[in-house]
Amino acid sequence: MPVSSDDPLDEVLRPPPDETPEERDLRLEREAEAKRVSLAIDANIRAERQALRKKRIVRLLLLGQSESGKSTTLRQFQRLYTPTAFREERILWRAVIQLNIVRSIRTILDALSGPLPNSPYSSPRIRNRSLSRSRAPPLPSNYSPPFPPQSHALDNLDQMDHTRRNGHGADMQFSYGTAPHYPPRQPPRPPQTHYPEPDPDDDLDDSDTEFTVANTSYPSSLPNFNGSPRSNPSGSSTTTLAQSPLDALKARLLPLRHIEALLIAKLVPPNEEEATHLAGPSHSHYHNGNGNGHPSPTESHFSHHTLHQSNNNHSRSYGHQRSQSYRNQEIFVRPGPGWKGGLARARVNFPDYSSDTTSSSQSSSSGQRPMSAGNTGLETPDEPQDVLHSCKRDMIQLWNDEAIRDVLRRRKIRLEEASGFFLDDLERVTSLRYMPTDDDVLKARLKTVGVSEYKFEMEVSAGRDSGTEWRIVDVGGSRSQRPTWAPFFDDVDAIIFLAPISGFDQVLAEDRTVNRLEDSVLLWKAVCSSKLLANVDLVLFLNKCDILEKKLNSNIRLAKYVRSYGDRPNDLDSVSKYLRGKFSAIHREYSPNPRKFYAFCTSVTDTATTAGIIASVRDMVIRQHLKQSKLL
């Protein structure tokens, strides 16, 4: 008698009433098999759940001002713990390095087109004559007006009352108005990273005029350029200028403008156009449509996907148009694999440059011939590299010319210390078969905008670390980016805070009234006192110690910028100890709860020293993570 049930499934599953004994045996056999499969699936699910429970997820957050070295530190982690992926991606960095080179050359050329601050030729009379068709002289890349006694480093971090404490605890006193390396006080200017403001007259056609102006502005500063005197028999400042070696060189370097446009089109997809019009400090970097100008955590987290889907098929004329808007901006991408994805999809086989005799020993640090090149597929196989290769001699000549170096010195432009500096490696990096080395990738500069989380498992077995998933959050460090940090403070095991202490004599690119070191100090105070981060361990990298050492050795004195340093010795050891003490004191004074704190003096571009430091950080983070998990 059938058992009645409310479950309609019973009806379906009930054996047929006229089932024969054979059919019954078959059915029972099938049911037994189904049960066996089901049990196996259950066992698998249980095993997977257990494995997931065992898997550690460690979250590390990289914080610090722009150009402090956050993305470089992330690249060091990738180089050390996912070396295969890191190596495979090296070729993709070539476009970034090409752009870094082109922009360094442009910085030099721009520096030549205007009167020097202390030049006898910059008197009003001569300036009027020689600059009649020129723009205002560009500011050097490290132009720093005197610092006002306030800072804006604390914007929007955890809504804390930072100013209440400002000036206490660390008791570092910064000097204002006495910066000996910079031009006299000027009103704050719009953000300007490395290049002068765009000039509406600026196009390829007037470039010769610019150089004519440069020549007349520096009749004595470039006397031996290219081995030829720059004066002319008639004494006229303009008649023979079109023939001058500098003009000729500039003309030969014009193709660099074209490849700058190509590279921008390659690196920054069209859908970033709106987001990268950074004309003013209040202009949003985002186009998120939520009306507040900032990305929601989800949007910023996944922002790289937009880039990933970018279409690199830009026409050249479009590239040129776009380059005008980027001309005076630092080029950036959102973090994540997006821009790399765009380049990687367009990889082509490397052409056989058998005629290139310069590159065989330099093509790669691993000595291997590169397999592919980042390429949009529109130009001939890597047109930018072809152009750089053909301009190599001229770029080397420009960079090595003593008179031009003198102009850069007088303008206080220290390209060697700037981000993305490759001019000392032109012979190697302009080779047709150039493959970026690990060091090159670490030295390349590409500004980060947005926040992204990089997940990886250590490829290199690191003992007890195997099975750990690392999640490293890299953020954009410029002031407009800082409001996007807070949503990523949750669930963090440790923070690496980077303070580039070499910046004691520099100002922020985004606000030239703020000293870089002071900004780092105030940001550090904000991070230390954040209630959201009260239980997160802090690792401090006092970074760019290599640049700091060079500065101190060239007699740039910390005490001129940090009055409280007094008459202590102006050497790396004393300066780094002093600053480390100050940062530690801030940590002690401002942390809401006691916690672990580690400080390192670092040069994160240096692979040898950084490897050990990162291994210590890894061990420390894992230890803490284990301790926390046991407590929970």
Ligand SMILES: Nc1nc2c(ncn2[C@@H]2O[C@H](COP(=O)(O)OP(=O)(O)OP(=O)(O)O)[C@@H](O)[C@H]2O)c(=O)[nH]1
């Ligand atoms: N010489 C030297 N250069 C460094 C050091 N650390 C970083 N750099 C360089 O400084 C530049 C800026 O570093 P990034 O890692 O891009 O800086 P960031 O903090 O990510 O900057 P944003 O993305 O703007 O927030 C890069 O060209 C790096 O190669 C260092 O210790 N020494």
Ligand SMILES: [Mg+2]
């Ligand atoms: Mg970055």
